[in-house]
Amino acid sequence: MSTSLFAPLHRPVHDFCFGQIAAARERPLVIGLQAPQGAGKTTLVTHFLEALPAMGLQGAGVSVDDFYLTREEQLRVAAAHPGNPYLEHRGYPGTHDVELGERTLRDLRSLKSGKSTRVPVYDKSAHGGRGDRAPEESWREVTGPLDVIILEGWMLGFAPVEEATLPDARLAPSNRALAEYERWTEQVDVWVVLRAQDPEYVLAWRVEAEEAMKAAGKPGLSREAIADYISRFLPAYRTYATPDRIPGSGPRLVLTLDAQRRPV
Numbered sequence: 001m002s003t004s005l006f007a008p009l010h011r012p013v014h015d016f017c018f019g020q021i022a023a024a025r026e027r028p029l030v031i032g033l034q035a036p037q038g039a040g041k042t043t044l045v046t047h048f049l050e051a052l053p054a055m056g057l058q059g060a061g062v063s064v065d066d067f068y069l070t071r072e073e074q075l076r077v078a079a080a081h082p083g084n085p086y087l088e089h090r091g092y093p094g095t096h097d098v099e100l101g102e103r104t105l106r107d108l109r110s111l112k113s114g115k116s117t118r119v120p121v122y123d124k125s126a127h128g129g130r131g132d133r134a135p136e137e138s139w140r141e142v143t144g145p146l147d148v149i150i151l152e153g154w155m156l157g158f159a160p161v162e163e164a165t166l167p168d169a170r171l172a173p174s175n176r177a178l179a180e181y182e183r184w185t186e187q188v189d190v191w192v193v194l195r196a197q198d199p200e201y202v203l204a205w206r207v208e209a210e211e212a213m214k215a216a217g218k219p220g221l222s223r224e225a226i227a228d229y230i231s232r233f234l235p236a237y238r239t240y241a242t243p244d245r246i247p248g249s250g251p252r253l254v255l256t257l258d259a260q261r262r263p264v
Helices: 005-023 041-051 070-078 098-109 171-187 201-215 222-231 234-240
Strands: 029-034 057-064 116-119 140-143 148-152 190-196 250-255
Touching: 005 041, 005 190, 005 250, 029 041, 029 057, 041 057, 041 148, 057 098, 098 148, 098 171, 098 234, 140 148, 140 234, 171 234, 201 222, 201 234
Parallel strands: 029 148, 029 190, 057 148, 190 250
Antiparallel strands: 116 140
């Protein structure tokens, strides 16, 4: 994806984040980034982290994807919920190792100068694009001290709703699982929230990202398979990513994106 494509989005996000770092009384500052699949989270975070050293700052980026269950564990989840399209594959609440994520965040926050910790890595190309957690020896090593940690994810900050309001009863297990994810979100100091103007944009964005991964020589799902996979997430966006459901009570930047990922 072109860097210039994301420039209109990067500028306000980066300005907000740098301002929050400067104002932070304690470090590291933990920034939560909630954004749809394919919206450019990885690119945005990568460019932000690359800009830190020039300002004498050090940071680390973590994704909720890093904490997906192993392939074996995911198959057990699917088997325990036969016929449930939301838990058949990775992605929804209930398909992450919440304890692993909480422990990793706390380790990162407590890093002292010269001390290191490892961040899990998830290989989305494994098993024909269905994914698996990478061996521990290939996990990322992060050395402290850190000034900022960015935790990003498509469902980061989502909160349970009344089950009677769910558009599909099969969402109930994931809706109940969301309560556990507060163990992550309670560690977030400030929020950046990106919302698609129309949830249907997410499908086109994610197909584009998958095609780019395959063009880079990595295994991936077919266009039909990724369309089927992403269509399963649209009910979640319509349920949890609504204007009245913004995570956190502290400083927040909320942007709505058009089909070209530009703030509107």
